[in-house]
Amino acid sequence: MQTVCVLLILLPCQVWPVIVDSSILVQGVVGESVSLKADLPQDFEIREIIWKHLTSKEEIVAMSFKGSVETLYRSRFLERIRLLSNFSLEISQLELGDSGTFKALLVGTEGQLLMRTLQLTVYEKVSKPTIRVFISGTDLHHFSGSRCEVFLTCTTQNGSDVSYIWQRKDGVLGNETYSFLDGGKVLRIQLEPSDSQAAFSCTATNPVSQELTAVIPWSNCKGKTDNKVTACEYKYLLFIILPLLILFFSAAITGIIYFMKCSGKKPLKGSENGTEEDGNASSLV
The missing domain is CATH 2.60.40.10 (Immunoglobulins)
Structure with missing residues (x-):
């Protein structure tokens, strides 16, 4: 004014x-x-x-x-x-x-x-988003090969006022098996064997730019599960082998001690016998 x-x-x-x-x-x-x-x-x-x-x-x-x-x-x-x-x-x-x-x-x-x-x-223009795949902890231990629950996270290094749009390339996301978390950054999805080749994309967008990244999560799901099963197998093997190794070493050590004791007594008896024999020989002379 x-x-x-x-x-x-x-x-x-x-x-x-x-x-x-x-x-x-x-x-x-x-x-x-x-x-x-x-x-x-x-x-x-x-x-x-x-x-x-x-x-x-x-x-x-x-x-x-x-x-x-x-x-x-x-x-x-x-x-x-x-x-x-x-x-x-x-x-x-x-x-x-x-x-x-x-x-x-x-x-x-x-x-x-x-x-x-x-x-x-x-x-600020958005950068190309990064998608990470996380497997549900339940599915990691009990993967039946018929269903896998995964969480897809979408993040960008640069960008202001960013919104996230998830899409399935061969269809539309359904309310029954999909849900969104953390303001759309996370997609929770139940995968079936028929989804083994299904690709999911995340588009990071704001009023001046947009960038897209896509993944096929089923392969990650099965791969992560296989790795977990292998780790469990090694753990079970250790539970079996470790006690056996302990028993083996205990038996070996006991045997060595017994052998040392036995070998130590024989020379002692021999020397005593030798002394007696020498005494007898002397008396005969």
């Missing part, structure tokens, strides 16, 4: 109504440029324009006064903004923090006032 009053001082004393348009939605992409159009009415000859960015306060980002363009205000857009010949505001190297409300106050050569309001939302 202060800006309007200052401009009115520079205008003739005649009071002109301020024409305010409804807010216009504009989308931008991180790292790219966007143009906020002034959209001048037909036969509207502009004399001055002020572009402002509304945060906690009104911040002037660019203006043109009597043909002189000024964009050197100390705002977050410093050195990233340019006022075009049609009085539109161009912002380059967009950042997520650039989102917000912009207002353009235009003054005509006859003193008319026109106010434009634009709502800018900056998005």
Whole structure:
């Protein structure tokens, strides 16, 4: 309002109504440029324009006064903004923090006032999503080959305001065997043998981009189960072999001790007999 009053001082004393348009939605992409159009009415000859960015306060980002363009205000857009010949505001190297409300106050050569309001939302493009397959703990231990419950998770490294869309390439997801968790990031599904070649895709999307990844989860399901069964078999083998090894070593050690004791007694008896024989021989002499 202060800006309007200052401009009115520079205008003739005649009071002109301020024409305010409804807010216009504009989308931008991180790292790219966007143009906020002034959209001048037909036969509207502009004399001055002020572009402002509304945060906690009104911040002037660019203006043109009597043909002189000024964009050197100390705002977050410093050195990233340019006022075009049609009085539109161009912002380059967009950042997520650039989102917000912009207002353009235009003054005509006859003193008319026109106010434009634009709502800018900056998005980061989504990266290609990654799908990970997790097998239900019950199925890991009791895989019958007829059914497998899996959880598919879909994540992206980059992207703002991302939504996730799951699809089955050879049909439509049914409510009976499918459910969505964590805001659509996780798909819970019951697979049958007939689903062995079924591919499921996750599309990560936002208003400015989308990326897709697909997997065939049945192979992961069976492969994970087989690995688990093999591990269990090794565990059972250890339970059987380990006690046998302990018994074997115990018997071997007992045998060695017994042998050592037995071998130690024989020389002792021999030496005693030898002494007695020597004594007898001496007596005979």
